[in-house]
Amino acid sequence: xxxxxxxxxxxxxxxxxxxxxxxxxxxxxxxxxxxxxxxxxxxxxxxxxxxxxxxxxxxxxxxxxxxxxxxxxxxxxxxxxxxxxxxxxxxxxxxxxxxxxxxxxxxxxxxxxxxxxxxxxxxxxxxxxxxxxxxxxxxxxxxxxxxxxxxxxxxxxxxxxxxxxxxxxxxxxxxxxxxxxxxxxxxxxxxxxxxxxxxxxxxxxxxxxxxxxxxxxxxxxxxxxxxxxxxxxxxxxxxxxxxxxxxxxxxxxxxxxxxxxxxxxxxxxxxxxxxxxxxxxxxxxxxxxxxxxxxxxxxxxxxxxxxxxxxxxxxxxxxxxxxxxxxxxxxxxxxxxxxxxxxxxxxxxxxxxxxxxxxxxxxxxxxxxxxxxxxxxxxxxxxxxxxxxxxxxxxxxxxxxxxxxxxxxxxxxxxxxxxxxxxxxxxxxxxxxxxxxxxxxxxxxxxxxxxxxxxxxxxxxxxxxxxxxxxxxx
Ligand code: GLN
Numbered sequence: 001x002x003x004x005x006x007x008x009x010x011x012x013x014x015x016x017x018x019x020x021x022x023x024x025x026x027x028x029x030x031x032x033x034x035x036x037x038x039x040x041x042x043x044x045x046x047x048x049x050x051x052x053x054x055x056x057x058x059x060x061x062x063x064x065x066x067x068x069x070x071x072x073x074x075x076x077x078x079x080x081x082x083x084x085x086x087x088x089x090x091x092x093x094x095x096x097x098x099x100x101x102x103x104x105x106x107x108x109x110x111x112x113x114x115x116x117x118x119x120x121x122x123x124x125x126x127x128x129x130x131x132x133x134x135x136x137x138x139x140x141x142x143x144x145x146x147x148x149x150x151x152x153x154x155x156x157x158x159x160x161x162x163x164x165x166x167x168x169x170x171x172x173x174x175x176x177x178x179x180x181x182x183x184x185x186x187x188x189x190x191x192x193x194x195x196x197x198x199x200x201x202x203x204x205x206x207x208x209x210x211x212x213x214x215x216x217x218x219x220x221x222x223x224x225x226x227x228x229x230x231x232x233x234x235x236x237x238x239x240x241x242x243x244x245x246x247x248x249x250x251x252x253x254x255x256x257x258x259x260x261x262x263x264x265x266x267x268x269x270x271x272x273x274x275x276x277x278x279x280x281x282x283x284x285x286x287x288x289x290x291x292x293x294x295x296x297x298x299x300x301x302x303x304x305x306x307x308x309x310x311x312x313x314x315x316x317x318x319x320x321x322x323x324x325x326x327x328x329x330x331x332x333x334x335x336x337x338x339x340x341x342x343x344x345x346x347x348x349x350x351x352x353x354x355x356x357x358x359x360x361x362x363x364x365x366x367x368x369x370x371x372x373x374x375x376x377x378x379x380x381x382x383x384x385x386x387x388x389x390x391x392x393x394x395x396x397x398x399x400x401x402x403x404x405x406x407x408x409x410x411x412x413x414x415x416x417x418x419x420x421x422x423x424x425x426x427x428x429x430x431x432x433x434x435x436x437x438x439x440x441x442x443x444x445x446x447x448x449x450x451x452x453x454x455x456x457x458x459x460x461x462x463x464x465x466x467x468x469x470x471x472x473x474x
Contacts, residue, residue: 021054067112093347094327103200121155150180175425178437182400182450193432197232205310308375315359400450
């Protein structure tokens with residue numbers, strides 16, 4: 001059977017009776033069977049449920065009653081709750097835990113007849129840049145299986161890249177959608193903070209976390225975003241701003257783009273990444289867009305600020321995993337204290353423990369002002385500067401990552417080397433702006449990489465429209 005790589009193509013084929021949702025799901029399940037033992041993107045495949053849903057959706061399509069996402073087969077990162085399914089954030093501490101309810105994004109997908117095919121491997125509690133910190137094992141990059149797929153939504157990106165589902169949801173706290181999308185040659189969209197409800201997303205750092213999409217193309221991202229966005233009474237931080245028609249692209253316009261020159265001049269950036277991004281910049285100029293190279297003096301402070309604040313929030317968010325409420329509990333503890341200590345010691349992986357300790361430290365009496373408060377102040381400076389820049393420009397442009405996907409295991413020894421992976425992506429989470437990674441490039445080493453665009457808050461429609469323009473024109 002033919003592989004469909006866009007929703008448009010899929011729904012056309014279903015409507016013309018060339019295929020059906022049922023056959024499409026069967027076909028994805030076949031691909032999963034062939035490829036997942038090597039790629040390791042899926043934690044659970046909902047074989048029966050997805051076929052049942054497919055049958056129902058086929059019926060609805062025939063009756064002309066189908067929703068906006070009928071026939072969209074989607075995988076979900078293993079930190080988003082799906083009723084009656086296991087959800088573990090790829091951690092031992094949640095082993096065997098089943099969700100009692102659907103996350104709001106899941107409810108919204110189902111209302112529009114999307115078909116959920118399974119849940120997807122990720123870094124434990126979404127902490128990582130290579131999908132190597134997972135109780136379910138490493139995920140492999142479908143473009144080259146000796147490389148990481150990126151993280152933390154590595155399973156989401158690998159599943160779409162290996163054609164095991166049409167699209168996936170991920171979460172992005174510091175780049176976890178955009179970086180794996182870049183490493184796997186896909187579109188990764190992190191919406192504005194508060195655009196999409198976080199109800200039912202296992203929290204890592206609540207003031208940074210956002211759910212978003214990983215897809216083969218811009219149109220599919222726009223369509224899914226339209227469905228999952230909007231006010232939710234169950235997430236008080238969700239915005240009540242009207243949801244735009246993201247999939248109805250705005251007409252072409254010339255834009256003003258700021259290129260952060262510090263990013264392109266940074267030590268350690270791959271020369272080919274730099275050259276190819278510069279070539280795009282020249283082409284954009286030729287198309288009539290205004291480009292200016294601007295300096296962003298806070299670049300070196302972004303990663304430290306991100307890691308102080310997110311670990312602080314994580315240390316508090318992860319306090320609930322105590323061996324009593326959910327999932328894993330140590331065997332035969334002698335008292336309550338030992339239940340807590342041993343369950344957490346045995347249940348959390350090394351990277352998560354490192355972050356809980358770091359977060360507890362930066363919040364502790366005597367150090368709070370030097371670290372946590374200072375980082376909050378820097379966050380404000382970064383927010384102000386980004387806002388000022390976006391008064392003059394429509395978009396801020398950088399590469400998504402300094403290089404292509406790295407070898408599995410190579411960055412394990414020194415966590416700070418791994419943390420620097422996030423250098424270009426964390427700005428959007430520190431400020432809350434939307435950002436997208438576009439799969440524009442192939443390196444001579446055979447691996448894909450991406451271009452990142454960041455725009456004003458709640459301008460996803462502009463961001464997606466311009467992205468589609470870039471992909472079609474360049
Ligand atoms: N790589 C980053 C980290 O390890 C980003 C994670 C994320 O966005 N969830 O924190």
